[in-house]
Amino acid sequence: MTAPTPGRKRPTISDVAQRAGVTKGAVSRALNSGTGVSSGTRERIRQAAVELGWSPSYAARALNGKALGTIGLVVRRSPEILDFDAFFASFLSGIESVLSGEEHATVIRFVPDAQTEATTYERLFEDRFVDGFLVTDLRVDDERPAMLHRMGAPAVVVGAPEGSSDFPTISNDSREAIRSLVHRFADTGHRRVAHVQGDPGMLHALQRRRHWEEALHDFGLEPGPVEYGGYTIEGGAQATERLLDRGERPTAVFYGSDLMAIGGYSVLGEAGLAIPGDVAVAGFDDITLASFASPPLTTVRSRHRELGSSAARILLDMLKGQEPPAVTRMTGELRLRSSAG
Amino acid sequence: MTAPTPGRKRPTISDVAQRAGVTKGAVSRALNSGTGVSSGTRERIRQAAVELGWSPSYAARALNGKALGTIGLVVRRSPEILDFDAFFASFLSGIESVLSGEEHATVIRFVPDAQTEATTYERLFEDRFVDGFLVTDLRVDDERPAMLHRMGAPAVVVGAPEGSSDFPTISNDSREAIRSLVHRFADTGHRRVAHVQGDPGMLHALQRRRHWEEALHDFGLEPGPVEYGGYTIEGGAQATERLLDRGERPTAVFYGSDLMAIGGYSVLGEAGLAIPGDVAVAGFDDITLASFASPPLTTVRSRHRELGSSAARILLDMLKGQEPPAVTRMTGELRLRSSAG
DNA sequence: GTGAAAGCGCTAACAA
């Protein structure tokens, strides 16, 4: 490694001021509010800034309590989910698609526990390292909305029940789609419909389960057995094994994610059970794999990317001072494929 | 929305100093280098800092040219790839798995063009918004390594040819795996092996093609036709159509990514061609879908997550002042499945 | 409309 060149220092506001023949204060005013300077000097200052290739210092701005153009995403989960789970990569993709056009950056931090999570939000915001947050992956009794509200941090909450916090919410509502699915099950003679839930502490997992229960109830059916599958392929496989070990075998299973359903496929196959002949199967997410699986997997399509882009869009608007919509509703959609005729 | 509480201001170094009965300077020394203060006062200062719940201001630190504990990832691609491409989400997952244990955050920025890319790297670093970069997705004649070196920015380059820059490099070497694949093709009687390349401007795409060419040469075969598929399912499908429209049909196709191979599957199927009977197919990446496709897809497994974690690990070590290994070699691995007997 | 000056929270050189 050869030694790097030290690099000429980049121009500061003082350089611009000097070149334009004014003081720092004038430059700051001209380039920010635009008021308090005559249009002539303002133009001269702008010109000087361009010639010098000046751009403001994030750090100095932050020290004065200004926004930096960054939004924070704090995730209390294993970083592996970026790789395995359908949600995060797509969600992030949606966020970035909005930010990339806006000169904004995303600050991402994966944290191991609730304590670190709380202090991370605090430091990130109180120091103006980020201007606001996108809050997702809500847990039961999640304290983040209240905490962020206390801090005065702008935020958009994704996937929370409507009206549950003081922040704008993007709701990911799959009630109808799940109802259609269960309707289908009921119509085709299923009486024992099981559910594999993702994670007992996660709100989205709970919501899917609730919708499944409600729909069964509406069609006069008892809820079948429930197992937890942790949203992974292996978890889905194990949950399916437990399901088969129980007394009466279910004739249909609604998995809380496609990945878990795929895990279920292999266990059902090994047990010599045909899909959908012996057991009908449905998933949630509609990942690419779903339509390629054999048999193609019936699932509830959820618009992860749109969730991300809407959330980002709304947060950005809030930061610009616009009044955000209290609720933005996103609805899931049933994709009937041969795994659940 | 009720008005948020303004929130008590958080403690500064002066508060700590006052409480410990010393000056700001002493606090700074005690909490950073640890030298220049007696162990007694140091302890008293630490104590005061804890009691006050003090934590340093990122902004003030950055203004003094200190490291913040952030690493930058600037990506000149459509944010959609996070959703569709196999690489990025996994790579990011690897990075986060290292950073989450180290109190570091990732700053991500997707940029549309080379110009924005360059200024983004500059501003991010010169303002000490990030301490260093992970450089990936190298293009032919990529100027980023030289530029970052000029700026004096610490960086780790992923997927560049060894010795091509002054930075530590993680090489993702699939030469042997691709050679084994071509060997297999040659052994099973294939004489006309086509290639669907991802993107002509990307170094990794070029490398895969080179390895394919070299291997064919070594086994006494001429390189078959090459089409570009842009690393997407649709692109792979279209490239396959063009391949079939040409004169002599290839008996085997090596796709530069699994996604493109899956796109090829559908076109071959529609053309009434059996896999591998009429056309043998192989991909690259080993995404989850590969083993679930029908027939299961032969592919070259590439360790995306490990690429990310190694790169992050090395960059963090550099930031701590350790001398990094010049090259870390990661090798691909052939996964033979029935699409290419 | 413009300049001067104070200060954001911190680091580091210099004195004492």
Add this chain to the structure above:
DNA sequence: TTGTTAGCGCTTTCAC
């Protein structure tokens, strides 16, 4: 070992 001081680059109040 400690305190004092001068900035880092910018915003913002206050005179003029």
